Amino acid sequence: MRPMNLRRLTSMLITAIALLSASTAMAQLRIEINRGVSEAVPVAVVPFGYDGPGQAPIDAAGVIAGDLERSGRFAPLPGDDMISRPTSGREVNFTDWRLLKTDFLVIGSLLDQGADRYLIRFQVFDVFRGAQVLGFQIPASADSLRAASHRAADMIFEKLTGTPGAFSTRIAYVSVTRQGEKDLYRLFVADADGANPRMISESSQPLMSPGWSPDGRRLAYVSFEGSRSAIFVQELATGKRTEVSARPGINGAPAFSPDGRWLALTLSGQDGNLDIHVLNPATGQLRRLTKNPAIDTEAAWSADGKAIYFTSDRSGGPQVYMVPVDGSGGARRITFEGRYNARPRVTPDGASLAVVHNDQGNYRIALVDLETKSTHILTDGRQDESPSIAPNGSMIIYATRLAGRGTLAAVSTDGRISQTLAAAAGDVREPVWSPYPTY
Amino acid sequence: MQTKRLFIIAIACLLAAGCAKSTKPDEDAADAVGTDGDISRQAGIDTGAVAGGTEYLEPGMLPGDSTLIQETVIYFDFDTARIRPDYSEALSAHARRLVGNQGLNVRLEGHADERGSREYNIGLGERRAQAVRQVLMLQGVSAAQITTVSYGEERPAARGSDEAAWERNRRVEIVYSE
Numbered sequence: 001m002r003p004m005n006l007r008r009l010t011s012m013l014i015t016a017i018a019l020l021s022a023s024t025a026m027a028q029l030r031i032e033i034n035r036g037v038s039e040a041v042p043v044a045v046v047p048f049g050y051d052g053p054g055q056a057p058i059d060a061a062g063v064i065a066g067d068l069e070r071s072g073r074f075a076p077l078p079g080d081d082m083i084s085r086p087t088s089g090r091e092v093n094f095t096d097w098r099l100l101k102t103d104f105l106v107i108g109s110l111l112d113q114g115a116d117r118y119l120i121r122f123q124v125f126d127v128f129r130g131a132q133v134l135g136f137q138i139p140a141s142a143d144s145l146r147a148a149s150h151r152a153a154d155m156i157f158e159k160l161t162g163t164p165g166a167f168s169t170r171i172a173y174v175s176v177t178r179q180g181e182k183d184l185y186r187l188f189v190a191d192a193d194g195a196n197p198r199m200i201s202e203s204s205q206p207l208m209s210p211g212w213s214p215d216g217r218r219l220a221y222v223s224f225e226g227s228r229s230a231i232f233v234q235e236l237a238t239g240k241r242t243e244v245s246a247r248p249g250i251n252g253a254p255a256f257s258p259d260g261r262w263l264a265l266t267l268s269g270q271d272g273n274l275d276i277h278v279l280n281p282a283t284g285q286l287r288r289l290t291k292n293p294a295i296d297t298e299a300a301w302s303a304d305g306k307a308i309y310f311t312s313d314r315s316g317g318p319q320v321y322m323v324p325v326d327g328s329g330g331a332r333r334i335t336f337e338g339r340y341n342a343r344p345r346v347t348p349d350g351a352s353l354a355v356v357h358n359d360q361g362n363y364r365i366a367l368v369d370l371e372t373k374s375t376h377i378l379t380d381g382r383q384d385e386s387p388s389i390a391p392n393g394s395m396i397i398y399a400t401r402l403a404g405r406g407t408l409a410a411v412s413t414d415g416r417i418s419q420t421l422a423a424a425a426g427d428v429r430e431p432v433w434s435p436y437p438t439y
Numbered sequence: 440m441q442t443k444r445l446f447i448i449a450i451a452c453l454l455a456a457g458c459a460k461s462t463k464p465d466e467d468a469a470d471a472v473g474t475d476g477d478i479s480r481q482a483g484i485d486t487g488a489v490a491g492g493t494e495y496l497e498p499g500m501l502p503g504d505s506t507l508i509q510e511t512v513i514y515f516d517f518d519t520a521r522i523r524p525d526y527s528e529a530l531s532a533h534a535r536r537l538v539g540n541q542g543l544n545v546r547l548e549g550h551a552d553e554r555g556s557r558e559y560n561i562g563l564g565e566r567r568a569q570a571v572r573q574v575l576m577l578q579g580v581s582a583a584q585i586t587t588v589s590y591g592e593e594r595p596a597a598r599g600s601d602e603a604a605w606e607r608n609r610r611v612e613i614v615y616s617e
Binding site: 224227250266318343356358 | 593600
């Protein structure tokens with residue numbers, strides 16, 4: 001109980017401080033859906049009932065409908081089109097919903113239990129069959145209502161699609177704004193829908209390459225605050241930062257191992273030869289994995305933690321290679337299509353890599369099948385980069401440029417769904433999707 | 440480029456010739472080099488030819504070097520760390536200056552244009568900085584005087600997503616400190 005209160009208190013404090021700083025609002029992300037599947041499933045999410053005094057503290061139905069719509073797989077019915085607004089099962093008249101050609105119906109209530117405690121109760125109905133397919137109630141406190149709504153959306157999504165939802169996850173990203181003659185670099189963490197941005201770090205020197213620990217509690221990143229690159233690990237709940245590598249030369253591209261105990265990183269030493277290393281920050285143990293005069297960087301761990309994929313230009317231009325972590329073998333080339341493949345990220349099922357791929361002069365995000373080595377281009381920008389895969393494998397978030405500004409975008413792994421996430425001001429870049437939350 | 444260098448050499452000769460005569464400072468030569476040793480150590484200050492003044496040369500430097508060392512940005516072609524031949528004179532002047540003053544340190548800050556992935560571009564910037572470092576070391580500069588830093592695409596000199604901006608960002612900046 002005690003750690004929960006401390007974390008909540010800390011996050012409230014941080015939220016309060018963030019709200020006081022008006023510039024935080026500038027990095028709030030706004031999501032626009034560009035392309036959903038034409039066969040998006042029609043769903044009606046009816047505004048939830050509320051038994052407490054005054055106005056409901058949250059529009060839970062709105063959060064759920066927004067999540068389902070953002071996935072690109074569902075088309076929520078506008079509230080104005082709803083013939084009736086049931087909040088309990090016995091109020092449901094299936095004829096109404098069949099008339100509206102809705103496939104699924106979500107109804108619910110927010111129950112005030114006093115002392116800032118609530119219950120989010122919801123039911124999902126298959127309209128055609130006229131039967132309930134899911135019913136649940138989720139307890140929440142006053143400041144976890146939004147999180148509880150996302151949790152409901154996760155459950156509904158999983159029930160209706162068979163895939164776990166990723167609506168309770170977060171994204172980290174870098175925001176750069178111009179302050180007079182200088183740039184201000186900031187690292188943010190926000191909900192996956194862009195809400196609640198929280199500034200993690202701020203600097204007048206570049207910040208780059210954020211990476212989540214597998215428990216979602218820490219972020220590793222590169223900072224140039226000492227007028228050279230160094231790698232920091234920051235604990236999100238407390239804000240406590242540790243400098244884990246400030247060796248001479250380059251310190252770059254930090255990546256936590258799946259068990260959270262190791263960090264893969266790029267070091268160059270004074271001679272400037274970039275190579276992949278693995279570091280145990282707790283013991284200080286450092287092992288070198290590549291020894292090639294080429295640029296070897298951008299490490300990404302395989303799901304079992306036994307291999308690292310990375311970018312190397314040892315064959316002339318950047319391609320993706322793989323090297324076993326235990327040193328039992330040399331690096332093997334993975335990508336063969338196209339003259340530029342870099343910045344690999346492994347899909348959760350281990351079957352593919354998302355990469356930055358140069359397609360006739362345009363830098364685009366592509367998926368490379370690890371078995372067949374075939375390349376499937378997912379995006380259509382000119383400067384697409386920094387792909388990061390949702391923990392359920394369904395969406396890839398990445399950085400792109402729109403109207404001269406750095407913007408984030410997301411695309412489904414089959415390429416059919418796309419959306420952009422634009423900041424109000426400045427550039428946003430380097431999005432990284434968090435792991436599933438650990439409750 | 441050639442004409443400018445000839446001009447500089449011509450002026451240098453004139454100055455050398457004018458050394459023996461007594462000189463009256465010009466009104467607008469308030470910053471003339473004269474005998475103030477500090478000025479020539481600051482990057483970007485015009486220590487160039489002033490009629491009636493004397494070029495200040497630090498130990499090891501040759502006449503004309505004080506102008507050559509004003510060239511502190513080396514630009515690169517796309518996807519390469521090859522140093523174009525037109526920079527070799529300026530780099531030699533920097534090398535002579537560093538060899539002549541072991542207490543002087545230099546930071547070579549490497550950069551890349553925005554295209555492609557960020558950490559790979561850190562590598563490209565570093566490769567360029569290392570290329571300049573090699574040139575300096577081959578001319579006798581000690582490694583202890585040189586630090587390289589790569590900013591990749593993170594600190595562009597020019598904003599924009601066109602060739603004009605990209606070619607101004609592919610660079611190494613030479614920054615002196617004591």
